Amino acid sequence: MKSHATPLLAEVRTFRQNHPDVRYVDLIALDIPGHFYGKRYPIEMLEKVAAGSPLKLPQNAVLLGVQGGLFKIGDYCFNDGDPDANRRLVPGTLKPVSWESQPLGQMLITSDGTEAPIEFEPREVLAKVLERLQRKGIHPVVAFELEFYLFDKKLDNGLPQCARDPLSDDPDDQPNLHIERLSRFSEVLDDMAQTAKDQGIDITVITAEIGPGQFEINFGHQGDGMRAADWAALFCRSTRGVALKHGYRASFMAKPYLQFPGSGMHVHVSLYDGAGNNLLAAHQQQPLRHAVAGCLELLPHCMPIFSPNHNAFRRLGGTVNAATRASWGFEDRDACVRIPESDPRNLRIEHRLASADANPYLVLAAILVGLEHGLEAKREPIAPLNEDRTSGTDFPLEMLDAVRAMQHQPVLRDKLGAEFVDVYCENKRQDHLAFQQEIPAREYRWFL
Missing domain, CATH: 3.30.590.10 (Glutamine synthetase/guanido kinase, catalytic domain)
Known part of the structure; x- marks a missing residue:
């Protein structure tokens, strides 16, 4: 995470300069069925994440079904305490969202490249193959x-x-x-x-x-x-x-x-x-x-x-x-x-x-x-x-x-x-x- 802090921070600050009306950014990742999940972050908090603050989301968000429900899969979801897992910002993906009624940004996040990547996260699966x-x-x-x-x-x-x-x-x-x-x-x-x-x-x-x-x-x-x-x-x-x-x-x-x-x-x-x-x-x-x-x-x-x-x-x-x-x-x-x-x-x-x-x-x-x-x-x-x-x-x-x-x-x-x-x-x-x-x-x- 620290190795990406300086370029990421520059990316976020440049985005804020170019899009001063954007107050929130959707941090998004693809789950197993191919739907985006994530959180909407205030732009000020995103700058803190880019500077090195931790970014965590529930690990089991990756396991959502097509309709968003959780299934019991081994010990996941119901016997694991629903733990958080670290995510990182994907450099180069912070972009404006033009189709919403209010100014908004979005940026990809992922567990690949973190200290403990989620083995069943789709992006992590591809990262290992590549x-x-x-x-x-x-x-x-x-x-x-x-x-x-x-x-x-x-x-x-x-x-x-x-x-x-x-x-x-x-x-x-x-x-x-x-x-x-x-x-x-x-x-x-x-x-x-x-x-x-x-x-x-x-x-x-x-x-x-x-x-x-x-x-x-x-x-x-x-x-x-x-x-x-x-x-x-x-x-x-x-x-x-x-x-x-x-x-x-x-x-x-x-x-x-x-x-x-x-x-x-x-x-x-x-x-x-x-x-x-x-x-x-x-x-x-x-x-x-x-x-x-x-x-x-x-x-x-x-x-x-x-x-x-x-x-x-x-x-x-x-x-x-x-x-x-x-x-x-x-x-x-x-x-x-x-x-x-x-x-x-x-x-x-x-x-x-x-x-x-x-x-x-x-x-x-x-x-x-x-x-x-x-x-x-x-x-x-x-x-x-x-x-x-x-x-x-x-x-x-x-x-x-x-x-x-x-x-x-x-x-x-x-x-x-x-x-x-x-x-x-x-x-x-x-x-x-x-x-x-x-x-x-x-x-x-x-x-x-």
């Missing part, structure tokens, strides 16, 4: 792509309504994959992009997707994997806020409509050595094949990370580019692991399976572990879809099966941490069981 790869001389370059839907701000009896554009009230009149839709929604999209840039996020391409009101925004390639995941997490927060300001509701829900495509989190990853050479491109791209094989081997065991909730499993096997088997291919969007066409310098994989509402820290950690495992095991992958359209291996399509497949997988327990795997699996199991504790109207129609 540190291990760095010791091995492997340096990932990462770029996220996120799909999301815009809905009307008001729900209709709890159901989402399509976002109405200025030219039509008919959602079928929205041109799919058409530049015109970007123009129709340009006011809110431009604000989303500018707000993200104000948060320090490198926004690049914006695409109108197939679903009504569905869009994709790409981020720049980033040599700091942690920062790339930070960008994805912060983008989701700012995008929801900006949408509400414009009278819309933005959602990264995996499958909001059965009849339209779901929303995915696509992650591009390339690996370089210390001299800047692309490791995947060496020896006639043999390491690429090994890395793909590792990803595909572990993919069925990482499904609770890639599809983190009941709805996310609905997206698999959907109408467009959502696989139901672990597969790979060159320039093939039906594959879970796609190899985009590129020169050897930029050779990379595109991991396409995760849903847009997955936790970006954990998704990236799982992908990197797959690549690492493949480079170590040096196995050949199954045939690509380009050679065999039936190629692929099965993976779980239901949460409880997925949890069982993940919990005792030795590579994941070793490389992601056994404590994390146990805590995460139990969190997902309990969330799934809690979701089932409501009888929907259809069940009465069918069985009453």
Whole structure:
């Protein structure tokens, strides 16, 4: 903490000078389900923290379920006295919040880098993976792509309504994959992009997707994997806020409509050595094949990370580019692991399976572990879809099966941490069981 005190203090003081109307700053971190938790600090107290005062939050805040409740997971939550754990400020993340009614700031916090990091905190899990790869001389370059839907701000009896554009009230009149839709929604999209840039996020391409009101925004390639995941997490927060300001509701829900495509989190990853050479491109791209094989081997065991909730499993096997088997291919969007066409310098994989509402820290950690495992095991992958359209291996399509497949997988327990795997699996199991504790109207129609 002390090593960061001077630059952090300068960052806070500069922020106060540039934003004298800001009185409070939200200190935020991502929990296991991918929601932000934290505290709203007076700016004066933030300066004290930056100068070295302790920053503590309950350890078990990381264990919150989707609806914010606590589950009994081992001795956590109910038999541990609900202890505090140290957090630290993440340098470079203090930014203004423009979507609230009052001036506000926000800043990321984390337990990684403290004297006693929380083993199951998502950011700490990724930090350990990145540190291990760095010791091995492997340096990932990462770029996220996120799909999301815009809905009307008001729900209709709890159901989402399509976002109405200025030219039509008919959602079928929205041109799919058409530049015109970007123009129709340009006011809110431009604000989303500018707000993200104000948060320090490198926004690049914006695409109108197939679903009504569905869009994709790409981020720049980033040599700091942690920062790339930070960008994805912060983008989701700012995008929801900006949408509400414009009278819309933005959602990264995996499958909001059965009849339209779901929303995915696509992650591009390339690996370089210390001299800047692309490791995947060496020896006639043999390491690429090994890395793909590792990803595909572990993919069925990482499904609770890639599809983190009941709805996310609905997206698999959907109408467009959502696989139901672990597969790979060159320039093939039906594959879970796609190899985009590129020169050897930029050779990379595109991991396409995760849903847009997955936790970006954990998704990236799982992908990197797959690549690492493949480079170590040096196995050949199954045939690509380009050679065999039936190629692929099965993976779980239901949460409880997925949890069982993940919990005792030795590579994941070793490389992601056994404590994390146990805590995460139990969190997902309990969330799934809690979701089932409501009888929907259809069940009465069918069985009453």
